[in-house]
Amino acid sequence: MRRLSLGTRLALLFAACTATVSLGAGLLFNRASEQHFVELDQQLLESRLSPFRSQLAGLKGPDQLQSRLPALRNELSHQADLALRIDGRDGAIWFASRDGLPGTPSTPGLTTLHADGVDYRSLAVSADAQTAAQLTLFLDITHHQHFLQGMQRLIWLTVGLSALTTALLGAWAARSGLRPLRQMGQVAASVSARSLTTRLPVAQMPEELAELATTVNAMLQRLDDAFQRLSAFSADIAHELRTPLSNLLTHTQVTLTRPRSLEEYREALHGNLEELLWMAQMINDMLFLAKADHGLLVPGQAALALHDDVDALLEYYAPLAEDNEVHLLREGEAVLQGDRHMLRRALSNLLDNALRFTPAGGQIRVTLEPGLRICVANTGAAIEAAALPRLFDRFYRVDPARREGSSEHAGLGLAITRSIVQAHGGSIWAECQDGWTRFVMELPETR
Numbered sequence: 001m002r003r004l005s006l007g008t009r010l011a012l013l014f015a016a017c018t019a020t021v022s023l024g025a026g027l028l029f030n031r032a033s034e035q036h037f038v039e040l041d042q043q044l045l046e047s048r049l050s051p052f053r054s055q056l057a058g059l060k061g062p063d064q065l066q067s068r069l070p071a072l073r074n075e076l077s078h079q080a081d082l083a084l085r086i087d088g089r090d091g092a093i094w095f096a097s098r099d100g101l102p103g104t105p106s107t108p109g110l111t112t113l114h115a116d117g118v119d120y121r122s123l124a125v126s127a128d129a130q131t132a133a134q135l136t137l138f139l140d141i142t143h144h145q146h147f148l149q150g151m152q153r154l155i156w157l158t159v160g161l162s163a164l165t166t167a168l169l170g171a172w173a174a175r176s177g178l179r180p181l182r183q184m185g186q187v188a189a190s191v192s193a194r195s196l197t198t199r200l201p202v203a204q205m206p207e208e209l210a211e212l213a214t215t216v217n218a219m220l221q222r223l224d225d226a227f228q229r230l231s232a233f234s235a236d237i238a239h240e241l242r243t244p245l246s247n248l249l250t251h252t253q254v255t256l257t258r259p260r261s262l263e264e265y266r267e268a269l270h271g272n273l274e275e276l277l278w279m280a281q282m283i284n285d286m287l288f289l290a291k292a293d294h295g296l297l298v299p300g301q302a303a304l305a306l307h308d309d310v311d312a313l314l315e316y317y318a319p320l321a322e323d324n325e326v327h328l329l330r331e332g333e334a335v336l337q338g339d340r341h342m343l344r345r346a347l348s349n350l351l352d353n354a355l356r357f358t359p360a361g362g363q364i365r366v367t368l369e370p371g372l373r374i375c376v377a378n379t380g381a382a383i384e385a386a387a388l389p390r391l392f393d394r395f396y397r398v399d400p401a402r403r404e405g406s407s408e409h410a411g412l413g414l415a416i417t418r419s420i421v422q423a424h425g426g427s428i429w430a431e432c433q434d435g436w437t438r439f440v441m442e443l444p445e446t447r
Contacts, residue, residue: 056133100116309344353439373440391430
């Protein structure tokens with residue numbers, strides 16, 4: 001069964017509400033009109049009753065009625081729709097001014113009766129205590145009933161027309177009001193890998209949909225950013241893998257051009273092994289970053305004396321620093337909850353990066369500040385402010401024409417460091433000032 005559209009549901013709801021209100025108002029007006037007529041008829045009958053009661057005062061039987069009939073008929077002639085019937089206490093009819101009148105009401109008072117296609121309002125009373133007759137006045141109210149019936153037909157017609165008109169207007173209003181939703185659908189349908197720049201016109205949206213449009217635009221922006229990063233990442237991977245693969249192919253082809261000694265083959269295999277190890281390391285790093293992107297990095301929680309780990313890393317890098325004439329220094333202490341292996345890898349990446357770009361005679365200083373702020377600073381050439389935020393992008397190099405020859409420098413170290421810090425709930429940024437380049441990590445005090 002096909003479900004009703006939102007516009008159709010709103011149109012039907014409008015029609016039902018209008019029909020209910022119209023019907024209720026019509027019935028209320030019809031009831032008020034009917035009650036008004038009853039009150040008018042009662043006032044009329046009561047006003048006409050007094051002359052008849054005075055003329056029939058002391059009436060004991062039908063034989064005394066003949067002398068009073070001319071006066072009764074004269075009184076009745078003043079109002080054509082009024083009729084009179086006089087009944088004895090035994091129920092016998094003494095006088096009836098019109099044929100076809102309904103029977104005497106069982107109870108005195110105002111009553112509505114129907115006889116021979118005519119509607120009557122009757123008022124039955126006793127003439128007086130000395131009179132042995134009961135007077136019943138009948139008022140022809142057929143025209144009242146016709147009016148009320150016509151009003152009821154008008155009410156039903158109004159209800160039907162109101163419901164139909166409201167349904168049509170509701171459908172038009174719903175269609176106009178839902179136009180922004182159709183625009184959203186069109187934008188969503190136009191989104192593809194080649195077109196992620198389309199945005200909803202938030203300024204033209206109604207207030208109820210402006211927030212949704214803003215959310216959809218933000219979602220499209222995130223998709224666009226993610227797609228751009230993925231495209232750039234794929235291009236960078238292809239670029240980074242092309243050189244070692246070309247080296248492997250060329251080296252292998254040259255080796256196979258002629259017979260060689262066992263030592264020459266061994267040397268060729270060692271050369272290929274270095275390239276393969278570099279490729280394997282880069283692939284492992286990319287897998288690590290992919291896990292970070294999907295929130296799959298779950299750092300361990302252990303109490304760490306971070307200054308001890310920093311001292312161990314400085315001791316490890318001491319020979320390389322001595323060869324490069326770089327002085328290593330650690331200041332401060334810090335204790336935190338975290339994953340020792342991940343944090344040591346992050347600090348190792350920062351130290352390795354600092355050693356590569358610190359000139360001879362320079363200094364690398366690791367500072368552990370209160371509030372779990374870790375700063376790795378090195379002296380050296382200044383980095384442009386526009387390039388600082390991009391240092392943590394994958395495969396990014398400040399000088400694109402520059403390619404490190406070492407198999408460990410694929411341009412992923414700082415990206416991995418940022419992923420580790422973020423997995424610990426912290427943040428990292430770079431700053432350059434007064435001849436120092438600083439990488440600052442802030443980690444939460446408790447986790």
